[in-house]
Amino acid sequence: MPVRLLVTGARGQLGTEVIARAVVLGLPVTGLGSGELDITDGDAVAATMTAFAAADPATRGVIVNCAAYTAVDAAESDVGGARAVNEDGPRLLAEQAARLGLGLIHVSTDYVFPGDGVTPYETDDPTGPRSVYGITKLAGEEAVRAAYPGAQVVRTSWVYGATGANFVKTMVRLAAVHPTITVVDDQRGAPTYAADLAAGLVELAGADLPGGVLHATGAGETTWWGFARAIFAQVGADPERVLPTTTAEFPRPAPRPAYSVLSNRAWADSGLTPLPDWRAALQTAFDVSGADFMPPPADTR
Numbered sequence: 001m002p003v004r005l006l007v008t009g010a011r012g013q014l015g016t017e018v019i020a021r022a023v024v025l026g027l028p029v030t031g032l033g034s035g036e037l038d039i040t041d042g043d044a045v046a047a048t049m050t051a052f053a054a055a056d057p058a059t060r061g062v063i064v065n066c067a068a069y070t071a072v073d074a075a076e077s078d079v080g081g082a083r084a085v086n087e088d089g090p091r092l093l094a095e096q097a098a099r100l101g102l103g104l105i106h107v108s109t110d111y112v113f114p115g116d117g118v119t120p121y122e123t124d125d126p127t128g129p130r131s132v133y134g135i136t137k138l139a140g141e142e143a144v145r146a147a148y149p150g151a152q153v154v155r156t157s158w159v160y161g162a163t164g165a166n167f168v169k170t171m172v173r174l175a176a177v178h179p180t181i182t183v184v185d186d187q188r189g190a191p192t193y194a195a196d197l198a199a200g201l202v203e204l205a206g207a208d209l210p211g212g213v214l215h216a217t218g219a220g221e222t223t224w225w226g227f228a229r230a231i232f233a234q235v236g237a238d239p240e241r242v243l244p245t246t247t248a249e250f251p252r253p254a255p256r257p258a259y260s261v262l263s264n265r266a267w268a269d270s271g272l273t274p275l276p277d278w279r280a281a282l283q284t285a286f287d288v289s290g291a292d293f294m295p296p297p298a299d300t301r
Helices: 013-024 042-055 079-100 132-147 167-177 194-205 224-234 265-269 278-293
Strands: 003-008 029-032 060-065 103-109 152-156 181-184 212-215 242-245
Touching (some): 003 042, 003 194, 013 029, 013 194, 042 060, 079 103, 079 132, 103 132, 103 194, 152 194, 167 181, 167 224, 194 278, 212 265, 224 242, 224 278
Parallel strands (some): 003 029, 003 060, 060 103, 103 152, 152 212, 181 242
């Protein structure tokens, strides 16, 4: 059956890429940002999804939930806000998707794990988040799966893209203004290009797969320091300008997982296309959207 998509959180770096991918493939897609649909408003969610389900019954409607409270440090002092968007909203979406017979893909995070692993986390490994952000994202996963066992939860990590603020844009900006910078070298994960993840989510939307949990990240792994050095090299800056530091020397309100590499085995075993290696993806990101990653020119007026 043909597929059509409704993307929530559609103005963020992942949501914009999901819409772009759907358009390239000629799939009908509707994108709603937080100003157009507050996923924590039960009445609004019910009305929006009912209308979406009725719009074209001959095609399979799939919700791709990219909406999230992602301010990791702010969440430590805004538990209610994080819980509303990361737990209550996904539950409302799942309840309505189940009622209407729609597909649902809910995007989650590596932060649901404790970060003390030494090998890539499998989808069924024990969770144990250590931050409010991670706790609320795990609660969202559990709420979705309880309300709608047919839903798919996709965990990812270290996402960056052409839209919005992210680590890549920050490093490019710092490379232009500082002779050296320090970046933590004791947190390990897998950078994920939003366009690659979006392609994977759209492929998943069209696949006939049962509900469950999958991981989708860039292949390979590195530290934030290694990632920063690769970004510097990408823009022609000397990677030696990036100096390593430790998490202890760079304290943040929310604890960060020391190890958050996710295994993509279940994704590949499901017949889905593996995401590219993170280094190749970084090159592609600059080839496709290089100008979007560069800082704006200085105002010389």
